[in-house]
Amino acid sequence: MVTIDHDAVLRARVLLLGSGQPSRAALADAYRVLAEVSPKAYMPKLVDALLALHYESRDPKADLALAAEASRAARRIEAGEPNRTERLHRALDAYQASLFALGRRGEGRAICEELAEAGRSEPLARVLAEEGCFKEAAKVDEEAARNGIPERSFWSMVRWAANLEGAGLHDAASAVFRELLEETRRKAAEQRTALAILTWELVHFSRMREAVGDEASATASRREALSVLKELATTGEPKTWSCILGWWRTLFILSGRAAEPAASPESPMPPFGTELRWSRSVRDGFLGMLPGLEEEAARLREADRLPELVDVQRRISIRAAVRDGDHPYLFKDRFTPYFDEGVTLARRLPDNHARLARALTDRSMFLVAARSFEPAHADFAEAVALLHHH
Numbered sequence: 001m002v003t004i005d006h007d008a009v010l011r012a013r014v015l016l017l018g019s020g021q022p023s024r025a026a027l028a029d030a031y032r033v034l035a036e037v038s039p040k041a042y043m044p045k046l047v048d049a050l051l052a053l054h055y056e057s058r059d060p061k062a063d064l065a066l067a068a069e070a071s072r073a074a075r076r077i078e079a080g081e082p083n084r085t086e087r088l089h090r091a092l093d094a095y096q097a098s099l100f101a102l103g104r105r106g107e108g109r110a111i112c113e114e115l116a117e118a119g120r121s122e123p124l125a126r127v128l129a130e131e132g133c134f135k136e137a138a139k140v141d142e143e144a145a146r147n148g149i150p151e152r153s154f155w156s157m158v159r160w161a162a163n164l165e166g167a168g169l170h171d172a173a174s175a176v177f178r179e180l181l182e183e184t185r186r187k188a189a190e191q192r193t194a195l196a197i198l199t200w201e202l203v204h205f206s207r208m209r210e211a212v213g214d215e216a217s218a219t220a221s222r223r224e225a226l227s228v229l230k231e232l233a234t235t236g237e238p239k240t241w242s243c244i245l246g247w248w249r250t251l252f253i254l255s256g257r258a259a260e261p262a263a264s265p266e267s268p269m270p271p272f273g274t275e276l277r278w279s280r281s282v283r284d285g286f287l288g289m290l291p292g293l294e295e296e297a298a299r300l301r302e303a304d305r306l307p308e309l310v311d312v313q314r315r316i317s318i319r320a321a322v323r324d325g326d327h328p329y330l331f332k333d334r335f336t337p338y339f340d341e342g343v344t345l346a347r348r349l350p351d352n353h354a355r356l357a358r359a360l361t362d363r364s365m366f367l368v369a370a371r372s373f374e375p376a377h378a379d380f381a382e383a384v385a386l387l388h389h390h
Contacts, residue, residue, distance in 0.1 A: 008033045024053050039076060046073045047087045054094050060101050067094040071111070089120045096123055100279040105131075105268070108279075116140060122277075125159060129271035130282050132263035134166030137271075154180065154197070154247060155275055161208075162254055162273025170212045177205055188228075194241045196248075196368045199228050203365055203380075204251045211258075222384050226377075232368070233377035248369040249325035250275060252362070256318040259311060276322065283322070290319050310345050310355050314362070317342065332370040339363035343379075357383040 012030035015022055022030070031046035050070035057063050074091040077084045092115045099108035105127075112124040121144040128137035141160035145152060157180040164173035181201050187193035202225035209217040254273045263269035270278050270286050278286075293316050300309040317338040324334060339362055346352065346359035360383035367376035 004037060005033070009037055024049065024056070028053055035073065040078065040081070043073055043077045044081065044083065044087060046070075047077070047091055051090055051094060054098075060098065064095075064098040064102060067091065067098045071095045085119060088118050089115065092118065093120070093123065097280075100127075100281060103281055105265075105279075122156075122159075122274075125163065126271045126274055126277065127279070129159075129163055129166065129274070130263060130268040130279060131265040132166075132269070133265075134163045135169075138163035138167055138169070138172075152179075152183070154184075155250075158250060158254070159271075159274045162257075162271075165208065166257070166272075170208070174205070174208055174217075177201075177208060181205055191239050194239075194244055195228055195232050195237055196241075196371075197244060199225050199232070199368055200248055200251050200365055202228065203361060204255065207255055219388065222387070226380055226384050229364070229368070229373070229377045229380050232373040236373060237371075243326070243328050245326045245328060245331065245369055246275060248365060249321050252321050252325070252365065253318055255362075256315060259315055270322070276326075287319055287323060290316065293319070306345060306349050307352060307355065310342065310349065310359065313338075313342055313345060314358075317362070332372070335366055335370070339366045353386045357386045360386070 012033040015026060015030045016034075028046070028049040031042050031049050035042040035046045047070050050066050050073065054063055054066040054070065057066060070091040071088075071094075074084070074088040077087060092111055096108045096111040096115065099105075099111060109124075109127050112127050115121075116124040121140045125137045125140040125144075128134070128140065138160060141156070141163055145156065145160060157176055161173045161177040161180070164170075164176060184193055184198050184201050188195055188198045202221050206218040206221035206225065209215075209221065250273065253270075257272040260269060260272075261267070268279070268282050268285075270282055276283070293312055297309060297312045297316065300306075300312060317335075320335065320338055327334075339359075342359040343356075343363050346356040349355055360379045364376045364379035364383065367373070367379065
């Protein structure tokens, strides 16, 4: 039985009725008191107040305490209350993110499981992928797709395909990606999506099929991408689109997964194929490899070991895309040197058509993102010629 402090209740009511604007912390204190007296009216307000404090806090430990308290309060909102699910999602999402920020992966994962049961599965799929449990992650994605949450979008389909591919289920991965491609073709024909996005998807699909030796599908996909690029180079996008760099960046980063160390629960890696809502510690660890990669590149350059240098340079470029790939400001200036160097180095390789074609394809897709369609078409046409003639 909770003993009610009537003085505290009175003070809380006076605060809320006052004409001044109470601080967020004072509001949260008032709602804490009143939520015990009339939970139906004040528990939802308490959740909102705690999350508002959580979002403006800069102290990871305070963050965690606020998110944990918000989650406890959200669980206590009566079932059937309007917006209960939405509040529970927001509170648990904040809670799992705070746990991961402090490196408490086991507890964070348990909260992600609770979130998935409450109808929001992306965080759980992400954590499983970070730990290399791709089959389990793909299962979570499949269940979400079957239940229609979230709606089938580029982001949910790419993540699902990436997890299937990570689990070695290449045909299943291709089937999911094909479904996305068909939808994008339809939308592009009706001018409901950018031709650039269709190009990136076609090129990614060709890489998926090439990786398993299905040359016929890879070739067909590349030829289709080339014809879309030709249209872009000739007439440009039929409509103007707002910033679509996230699409390019997601697929470019995913294309580099095979070159990175394998993910495991002991040494998690980024969940390639997802938008960048990665665990903070995993993102920091991935970008933290940069100095080592740059030293390795310097050593390889000195030893004139070009094939390995081309590969390490690509891993560096992918980290640059993780760091800044969705910032439109000076996008072209910032990234051109990475892709130019990739092509320059690959051109110095005698008879290494695959690496040169890859570098040209990377630069072409970047140029599409930078809306430089003619040079993008020229690069990709050269890459296709190299691959189809050798």
